[in-house]
Amino acid sequence: MVERSHKPSALTPSTTGPQPTVHSDGKKVTASLPSGDSVEVMLYGATVISWKNNGHENLWLSSNANLEGKKAIRGGVPVVFPNFGPAPKDHATSSLPQHGFGRISNWEYLGTTSSESGNQGKGSDDSIRLDFGLTPNNLSDEMKKAWSYEFSLQYSVTLSKDGLQTMLNVRNEGDxxxxxxxxxxxxxxIPDISKVKVTGLSGVRYIDKILNATEHDSKGNELRFEGTVDRVYKSFTQDTTSILVDDKPRLDVIRDNMQDTVIWNPWKEGAEAIADFEPKDGYKKMVCVEAGAVNGWITLESQDSFEAGQILKSHL
Structure with missing residues (x-):
């Protein structure tokens, strides 16, 4: 069992006052708090497609995103598993598509609970957790043939007035x-990519996919955007990476048992080359800051499990 540095703490249920609401239509689960904050999660890919707080949308979703379960959803928070990027040759994942099958499989909605919410919320009236599950039974025959291991995934999305937490538990059910x-x-x-910088990068080495996957040392603590960015920052020693707009804090990404972060913006040329990226100038209104464990591989022994995630906080 891999120990996590930030284990969820128990909630103290509250039975007074307005309560969160949850609605599922078989394709999407929507949860709202009495404060008006809300989250929407598609069962296809268990992809979070909306997270609003104080009336503001925090996630970017392509206007041409396919929400019918035909392909990975362009935008929101897709779940990458069990491989990041194109699968390497001569590896157990080599027959899988880019970013694996997690984001292109139909997950089960396991229900709602207030038994834990990590660092989120203080009671069931101001936080709510949605649980989703994926096992080989949910995979297409093609994916089961390409990756024939026995596994179970539980994905928890917790909405609170303090932010949004996503946690993934991976269990090896095989021998x-x-x-x-x-x-x-x-x-x-984000309102304008030219006014954005990402901070919390001091002393971190990164792989630059634009420069033939060569490794570099971060120069300073921040990254600004003047063209295509596709970098894997690896082995962080601190847990928070922040997005600032006009030098003011806008969003925080707090890693929990995830040491890497991918930062991506396709810029003009990249957006034009991606069929479902719309509008084409949408790159000016988005930035990907992606918590993960992608530098190398995690080996999970029989009947063992791994849990990790992120907490997203908005300063609006």
Whole structure:
């Protein structure tokens, strides 16, 4: 069992006052707090497509995103598992598509609970957790053939007045070990990419995919955007990466048992080359800051489990 640095703490249920509401239509689960904060999660990919607080949408979703379960959803928070990027040759995941099958499989909605919410909320009236599950039974025959391990995933999305927490528990249900990577491919909505900087990068080495996957040392603590960015920052020693707009804090990404972060913006040329990226100038209104475990592989022994996640906080 891999120990987590930030274990969820128990909630003290509250039975007085307005309570959160949850609605599921078989394709999407929507939860709202009495404060008006809300989250929407598609069962396809268990992809969070909306997270609002104080009337503001925090996530970017392509206007051409496919929400019918035909392909990975462009935007929101897709779940990457069990491989990040194109699967490497001569590896157990080599027959899987880019970013694996987690984001292109139909997950089960397991229900709502207030038994824990990590660092979120103080009672059931101001936080709510939605649980989703994925096992080989949910996979297509093609995916089961490509990756024939026995596993179970439980994905928890907790909405509170303090932010949004996403946690993934991976369990090896079989009799042989398997390797995996995982990542939350979070698309954040921002007003203008030219006014954005990402901070919390001091002393971190990164792999630059634009420069032939070469490694570099961060120069300073921040990153500004003047063109395509596709970097894997690895082995953070601190847990928070922040998005600032006009030098004012806008969003925080707090890693829990995830040491890596991918930062991505396709810029003009990249957006035009992606069929479902709309509008084409949408790159000016989004930035991906993606907590993950993608530098190398996690090996999970038989009957062992791994849990990790992120907490997203908005300063609006």
């Amino acid at each position: 042989k070990p398997f390797d995996f990577q995982t990542l939350f491919h979070t698309y954040f909505a």
